[in-house]
Amino acid sequence: MHIAIAGNIGSGKTTLTKMLASHYGWTPRFESVDFNPYLSDFYQDMERWSFNLQVYFLNKRFKDVVDISRSDEVIIQDRTIYEDARIFAPNLHDMGLMSTRDFENYSDLFDLMMSLVGMPDLLIYLRSTIPNLISQIQKRGREYEKSIRIDYLNGLNEKYENWIADYKGNLLIVDADKVKFGDRPEDFEQITNMIDAQLFGLFGNAQK
Secondary structure, eight states, rough: OEEEEEOTTTTTTTHHHHHHHHHHHHEEOOOOOTTOOSSHHHOHHHHHHHHHHHHHHHHHHHHHHHHHHHHHOOEEEEEEEEIIIIIIIHHHHTTSSSOOHHHHHHHHHHHHHTTOOOOOOOEEEEOHHHHHHHHHHHHOOOOGTTTTOOOHHHHHHHHHHHHHHHSSSOOOEEETTTOOOOTHHHHHHHHHHHHHHHHHHSSOOOOO
């Protein structure tokens, strides 16, 4: 089974992935940021490095999706391949930070990849406002994130909402502004209760 967590930068995806993996005994798959060879350069010069960064992410995440599809474990994934293609790359293109030629090339590659794999069994979307995202980004203190532009975050949030509105798979939405799962045990329990209801309803013998 494939559980995926989606959400903007700073919404709490990694924290929730760790907590759910521990709670259910699921195998976590985390987004790699510490060893990304493009990320720091990208935040300094988005237009120059946008295509390189997005292809890097697409490559890494497609490998993850293929591995997950071949696994017998219940895997929970921090960020999905869909977010790269439906949110981050279109946002860069709309902002004039990725050329139409590069965007079309990237989109064709994504469409080919997705013809070979399926959707997650459950998607958990962490909805968050910009002030909350900024607070979380500042709190974790990653040096390369200090130069993130507010208009960039705003554009991403708009793309997330549009994507979620049209999402056809099994979906849970968590208000990350109000549900402070990392700080309040009762809020985390609220999320696990929602997941239990969804998974047992869908799969009967879902692993815990």
